[in-house]
Amino acid sequence: MENLRRFFAVIAVISVLNGIGLLLAPAAVLTTYGIERGPGAELGFRLLGLTLIEFGLINWFVRNSSDWTALRGLLLGGTLGYILGLAVSTWATLAHVMNPAGWVLVATYAVLLLGYLYSLWAGTRKFAGK
DSSP states (O other), rough: OOOHHHHHHHHHHHHHHHHHHHHHHHHHHHHHHTOOOOOOHHHHHHHHHHHHHHHHHHHHHHHHOOOOOHHHHHHHHHHHHHHHHHHHHHHHHHTSOOOHHHHHHHHHHHHHHHHHHHHHHHHHHHHHHH
């Protein structure tokens, strides 16, 4: 259970910090990934930042829960979200929508997805025995 708490805390910190960056400096992030800047792109990145902050806070506030139904729901939602994020960021990098820095995003999604899958597997094993 302690590992799951740490995992949710790590996800929370990563999500909130990235969300703040996207919210406050979308142009810098767009430039980093080689995405054309414009009001629409900046708005989209700001909205993504707000969503990341929200997701991070949800992870932070649920980290001390022992309710497996709630934890499992968050893990399943995160797993599906990170699968989609991995697919979209891989496509965007391969299609040259993003420059090669996009591979950092792909790797980040992949590593965090593995964390979600492991946490889901470990939690299911632990709570199925009760």
